[in-house]
Amino acid sequence: MKKVKRFFRHDNAGLLFVLPAVIYMLVFVGYPILSNIFLSFQNVTVNNLVRGEKKFIGLGNYKVLFKDAVFIKSLTNTVFFTVSCLVIQFIIGFALALFFNKKFTFSKPVRGILMIPWMMPMTVTALIFKFMFQSKVGILNYILMNLGLISENIDWLTKPHTAMFAVIATNIWIGIPFNMILISTGLTSIPEELYESAAIDGAGSFKKFTKITLPLMRSTIESILVLGFIYTFKVYDLVYVMTSGGPVNSTHLLSTYSYKLSFDNFEYSLGSSVANVLLVILLLVGILYLKITMKGEEKNEQ
Template sequence: MLPMWKEIRTQWKGYVFVLPAVIFMLVLIGYPLIYNIVLSFQNVDLSNLATDDKQFVGFENYRTIMVEGVFGISVVNTLIYTVASVLFQVIIGFLLASFFSMKFKLAGFLRGLMMISWLIPLTVTALLFKFMMGSKEGIFNQMLLNANLISEPIGWLSSPDVALWSVIIANIWVGIPFNMLLLSTGLSSLPKDVYESASLDGANWWQKLIHITLPLLKPVLLVVLMLGFIYTFKVFDVVYVMTGGGPINSTEVLSTLAFRYSFSDFEFSLGAAVANVLFAILFIISLIYLRMIKKDEGV
């Protein structure tokens, strides 16, 4: 009887510490999440948002977004955007992490300095790249033209064939330092003696990379890839500020489409349906991610 009483007493104090934050997140994130699922099965627009006159319409909204066509483009764009961004961020981040892992004098300082690109508000980054990618005055075209690499200015943000890649470039720039940082930590935890004996056996840089570094780094790489996917898949600011989804939907992603349905067209239920598809995909990825890190968490 006594130990149980003790347990309840200590637990009670624990809840006082823990619960406020949990309740805060449940009210501001958990409840809206469920609300949004309900919303996606109703017929809510501006006329009945604040009233009780809402009807359940089954999967009607999901059918509508499929039929309207932009949804399909957005899914494909979001996937291209995410995969390309993450791939380049991880590769460049890895190369930079390897470079800075050679402990020269300024390595730590310079590596830290690169974080600036990650800390700048995305709205500012997007505006900055919009400026640099301007077709006439933009520094990108000016330099490429001066170097005779191109003969005509590239319509970075005005050409539907190029625009998606332009927003991807901006996003890669944002994410490189973060990937580099995580991979640096991974690299520094690798055992040194394996490399020493490989060097004694005459292994070159490439062989060490393929046979030692990558296999040992696999758990860290997987975590970085998953995190990158999760954070990139929900992209909003970069696309919204740089192109607003255009030209002709060529950069429309799921977040911007959901936002456009809800807050430009005020078709809240259609927006909710798009957002839920986004959420469902992320949820599955998150579950896989959580399984991967569960061992470390010890919960």
């Protein structure tokens, strides 16, 4: 007993404070991750979910998946979706951040209001955009028609390519504020004097941007892109509500396909296997994120 007491006396007293959260996360996150890995090596379906024999089938599920055209499609879709969103929301976010970093009366309040898309429940965002992308009632077709950009209504969500475009556009709308606010914060950390002395040396705005802003923003940009990747790669609700992966599986992402296999087809083990593929890719990119943040942690502690 004394030994136990002594162990918790100094720095290890921290363990008593941290343990409740750690135990909670081990039960509700740690255990499920392990369990998901086991599931993917078994053949659990609706028939033997709660009771019954769960046969160990090794890599059987993964072999099935890599021969499954819908799985391959979901994988390439997820990559395409993520990269398109990342690039476009970053460019728009950067432009807006530069704009709102000018000091005018409304800069702060308007920038604040623009956070709204990021805070809204994704289900609602998906619903709003689904409405705007409708063929007949949708406002988008009406606007495009009046601008003379299209001559007849487009059935956005029922054609494969346009459906993919629609979900990407919607996700970009959510991602813009996130990019804008983080880039904004990064911009304000660049010392003013650098720009002033560059101006004395006769540098124009373009030169200032490429020679001062971009190089000094490097670590901010890195972390925004990595975070954006992680966040976009696992998007689920948005696509599930807008298209449920359709038409003809053309907008399935790994997350939505995994859900469909598990909870529409009741092929729990196959669904878990898809989720594990998603997880492995996220973790590979996550290592980058961890490198960046842990470096930051160490700097904080010095």
